[in-house]
Amino acid sequence: MKKSDTKTIVIAIGGNSLIKDETHRGVADQYAAVVETVNHIADLIARGFQVVVTHGNGPQVGFILLRSEHSRGLLHEVPLDSIGADTQGAIGYQIQQAAHNEFRRRGMKKSAVTIVTQALVDRNDPAFQKPTKPIGQFYKKQEADDRMRVEKWTMVEDAGRGWRRVVASPKPIRIIEADAIRQLVGDGYIVVAAGGGGIPVVEDEQGNLTGAAAVIDKDLASAVLAKEIAADMLVISTAVEKVYLNFGKPDQKALDRLTVAEARQYMKEGHFKPGSMLPKIMACIQFLENGGSEALITCPEALPAALEGKTGTRIVP
DSSP: OOGGGOOEEEEEEOSGGGOOSTTOOSHHHHHHHHHHHHHHHHHHHHTTOEEEEEEOOHHHHHHHHHHHHHTBTTBOOOOHHHHHHHHHHHHHHHHHHHHHHHHHHHTOOOOEEEOOOEEEEOTTOGGGTSOOEEEEEEEOHHHHHHHHHHTOOEEEEOTTSOEEEEEBOOOEEEETTHHHHHHHHHTTOEEEOOGGGOEEEEEOTTOOEEEOSBOOOHHHHHHHHHHHTTOSEEEEEOSSSSEEESTTSTTOEEESEEEHHHHHHHHHTTOSOTTTTHHHHHHHHHHHHTTOOEEEEEOGGGHHHHHTTSSSEEEEO
């Protein structure tokens, strides 16, 4: 591709995809999973695509919260916005290192860089009044009562498994570092940004920013970032090769192509689960309705074939 023909794609990878199973949760295990994903992304870069990588951080935030719990009374608590920054740095470092090694192996003169990214949310977002996003460990009823009284946490009973802290999940409005990300993409860097949906920040009347105790959906934040840097495509990398109707049932049906209207209809019919495919579909719709030309949902190993139109689910306006 000539420089003018270079397509910019934002690829969102899940925080859960960095953890293969319960026995592979350590840092070395996560790095091995990153190496695998970066290998597929390098295939796209080798074909001339300009790539911005976003990622989830749910399990990693949970691990830090658990460490914080165990060191209670010995060390200070780490606020949620700082935990978001910590995970952006750690996961970004792994992606950068894996990319450096892969580019070197292939003889590609490319470089990856991570931007610790803030996402602006509305301080009056209704999500702050009604926290719904479970984070961290499970507690017994007595422990939960103590946390709610002392820490002023909002907690809910989670499917008979115990009590969990819930925090707000406000909608991202704008990516604070979007201009810097756009500049780096223009200069040919592979950029890792908006990790975990970005660190949620609110703005006062003077325009000063303050961190918020919240968690942003990384797919929605990826859609906002893709719009702000005028990306050609939003790619959501997940556990399945295609989107399905009646997923997991005997009559499940794979979808190759969807319009926004069809996606909305299937959403209304309840085909996409809230904690799973629904936010991904919603992010794709948001990107397309804000001027994006196409979105793609597939798994990491199918990325190169999906971008050639051979697999995956393509969503178009």
